[in-house]
Amino acid sequence: MDSAWLIPAFPFAGFVLNGLWGRRLSRKQVGMVACGAMALAFATALGLFWLLLRHSPDQRVWEPVYYTWMAVGDFSVNASFLLDPLTMVMVLVVTGVGFLIHIYSTGYMHDDPGYARYFAYLNLFACAMLILVLAGNLLVLFVGWEGVGLCSYLLIGFWYEKQSASDAGKKAFIVNRIGDFGFLLAIFLTFWTFGTLDFREIFHAALLRFQPGDGVVTAITLLLFVGAVGKSAQLPLYVWLPDAMEGPTPVSALIHAATMVTAGVYMVARCSVLYALAPLSMGVVAAVGCATAVFAATIGLVQNDIKRVLAYSTVSQLGYMFLGCGVGAYVAGIFHLMTHAFFKALLFLGAGSVIHALGGEQDIRRMGGLRRQLPVTFWTFLAASLAISGIVPFAGFFSKDEILFETLVTGHGVLYVLALGGAALTAFYMFRLVFRTFLGESHVDPESAHHVHEAPLSMAVPLMVLAVLSLVGGWVQVPMLENGKRLGRFLAPVFEDAEGLLTEGTAHGSHASLWTEGVFMALSVVVALAGIGLAYRWYVADPTRPERVAARFSRAYRWLLNKYYVDELYQAVVVELLKRLAETVHEWVDRAAIDAVVDGAGAFFRHAGTHLRRIQTGLVQHYALSILAGACLLILAALAV
Structure with a gap:
């Protein structure tokens, strides 16, 4: 099981090769590198899956630790993976479906001038998602979590010459930062509560220390769900996903099917023990999932862009997944x-x-x-x-x-x-x-x-x-x-x-x-x-x-x-308000305060220099007179003392 690191390593190697030398390679070679990397990752996953099946159900858990990532005082985190049945299902989905999307992309993107760059990003996306699902602790998971966020920005805005694509990439990145803020707070609160970020240690301690309904577990799970709402496009942070259609269509397939948007569902399922101890959080997960499923489905009824219909379909189907987790049907x-x-x-x-x-x-x-x-x-x-x-x-x-x-x-x-x-x-x-x-x-x-x-x-x-x-x-x-x-x-x-x-x-x-x-x-x-x-x-x-x-x-x-005018509402209430706030801060804090202090200091020394410059006359007798006057002042000061 120590070879699990090879699963994300292969697509990362594809990213490095195509990212550094892709322009020197032919399109066929670029495609072979990218698809070969995913094929090797999928083959490795199948091998580990077979090894897992050879063990009895109660022994199908491995946690290879590769090295101590950081150790500061009582805080210690290992670079470790967690391999169990849930991990293997996710890894097989990501590598298997991802491999097919890579093959499809060789035909779809064949004439695109950014061919090598596209496959480099695609491999990096797969690598980040694999780190996320293989993670043995919350911090390693967060690395993959942020990695898929970065790659979504790069791929949604892949055709950055188009203003709409560039804006869509920024929108996805910014909206996800809202969810990620909640996720970070959950990580901090988890460490403060349990003294560790390792999944198995957290779940074991939670079962021993807490009863269903305890406030701290409820707070942790709600904050985790805030991250899931952003990453998996649930109400009210779903607005980035329909705009993500501006990227190449295979990117949409990868985001919607095998990678980024499933991360939130996986995270909730992975933390099932914590959610089982927080009935309120489970109720919130189920209610938000059900509301999102119906809400997005109604919008999909009348959309005319073929990809946008499918985008709202994804938002809706993710709602069903959260509904299943929220009612305790994690397997479903x-x-x-x-x-x-x-x-x-x-x-x-x-x-x-x-x-x-x-x-x-x-x-x-x-x-x-x-x-x-x-x-x-x-x-x-x-x-x-x-x-x-x-x-x-x-x-x-x-x-x-x-x-x-x-x-x-x-x-x-x-x-x-x-x-x-x-x-x-x-x-x-x-x-x-x-x-x-x-x-x-x-x-x-x-x-x-x-x-x-x-x-x-x-x-x-x-x-x-x-x-x-x-x-x-x-x-x-x-x-x-x-x-x-x-x-x-x-x-x-x-x-x-x-x-x-x-x-x-x-x-x-x-x-x-x-x-x-x-x-x-x-x-x-x-x-x-x-x-x-x-x-x-x-x-x-x-x-x-x-x-x-x-x-x-x-x-x-x-x-x-018009999608219930939610985007327009956000633009008027959130975006414009923040813009006006930023302009006010710029005018009164940046210009009136900070600039005044900095510019005032410069003006003071400039004027002081202008006056002091008059003393420098270049006449020796003036300098001798100044020395004599200074000596007299020193004598008088000494006599006064």
């Missing part, structure tokens, strides 16, 4: 994180294939009828849409249904109803996207229509692999079968302590009958089919209906189209 939350990585990466890469075929067009109102010209893209995109909509037997059905069912059986009936409604909205807006892009009458620009072509093999193969994963990825956690929930059994040792706390005198320990579970599974499918059917009726059977409905409910439509 991580399960949905895994399946979401498959179908969301496929959706973004499929969208990239469409954009690539149409010469950069992203407005679905200028698409339509692309099914025959882009058959591979259509069928793979359809598979991902069925998965995210929760249609059996696709992966998203199993993971989303488990979250919904756990929400219900743990006594959160209101959250269940809201989440079920969000699932219906998801099915509707996803198939609105499918129908308007691939079916119906073509609205493609005539000049672009002659050049529409299917994606090259380097882009098509990752689409097909991810389509297979979107179909079979959920079969590792099949409910109602005796040995169906394999992922749950694999992750059980990680969440054993948290689940033990949650089942003490609560409803978490009860289990619904298989018949009941089957009924609610069927209900979730019916709801998804209803959303798909309504989308078909509006956008295929009667394509003029959406315009009539929008005209009839014009106010509601404008609110949704």
Whole structure:
């Protein structure tokens, strides 16, 4: 297990090679370095996964310590990793999906002048995320946490010549600093409370010292969640993620599917013991997750940019993951994180294939009828849409249904109803996207229509692999079968302590009958089919209906189209206020105070110098007179004493 350091080391080596010598290499060599680095990381992860499986469940925990990072007084932190089932699930997702996105990028970015720089950033992004999920303590995790924040800034603003891309990168960086401030406070409070930042030591001490509901644990978990809200784009700090679409489409796939936005969910799941000791925090996590899931889904109903629809879909699906963690269904939350990585990466890469075929067009109102010209893209995109909509037997059905069912059986009936409604909205807006892009009458620009072509093999193969994963990825956690929930059994040792706390005198320990579970599974499918059917009726059977409905409910439509004016609200209340405050501070503190003192000191010595300069006449008799006068003054002073 000491070889775990190789997993992030390989993509870091790719970053160094392409970053320093990429301009001297051919595009093929650059792609081979970047993709080879991810392939080696994935192979190493598979090897460690196999070694982990060879041990009994209670022995599947290793914590290799490489060196003492810092030791100051009582504060000591090791450069260490923590390898357990949760880590391995995350590592396999990051390296596996990341590898496919790297391959896809060789085709998508082939003609970009910043080809080597792009792959250097992409490798560094993967490296930072791998450090984050492998971390054995909060400080190492924070290094990866900040690393993915930096890389998101570099990749979202990759085409920095565009003002919108540059602004989007800055927006993502600044909004995440708000969340990171909360995360830093959580780290400080954790060390002050436990005297360590090591995960296993913290959890062991928490179980011994605290009871559910203790204030300090509640404060730590709420502050950790502030960091998760920023990184995983939850209310109210979600606003950076839709604007992140300004980066290259494969970057969107990597951010949304396998790296940055899943960091918050992983962190909450990793700290499951602390959250189990903080019922208030778990309630906040569940409520914010559910609200975000529904809120973002309503915005996705009317967006016309193909990538922006998927962006709000990501915000919504992350809400479901937090809902699962908030009701104590940590396995379900991580399960949905895994399946979401498959179908969301496929959706973004499929969208990239469409954009690539149409010469950069992203407005679905200028698409339509692309099914025959882009058959591979259509069928793979359809598979991902069925998965995210929760249609059996696709992966998203199993993971989303488990979250919904756990929400219900743990006594959160209101959250269940809201989440079920969000699932219906998801099915509707996803198939609105499918129908308007691939079916119906073509609205493609005539000049672009002659050049529409299917994606090259380097882009098509990752689409097909991810389509297979979107179909079979959920079969590792099949409910109602005796040995169906394999992922749950694999992750059980990680969440054993948290689940033990949650089942003490609560409803978490009860289990619904298989018949009941089957009924609610069927209900979730019916709801998804209803959303798909309504989308078909509006956008295929009667394509003029959406315009009539929008005209009839014009106010509601404008609110949704303008995303509830949240960005405008932030601009007016936060950004402009801070700008005016900065201008005031600049005028009264910087200019009136600081500049006055500095400039006054300079003026004083300048004037003093002007007067003293008059003494320097250059006449010897004047100097002799001055010496005589000085001597007389000294004699008088001596006599006075």
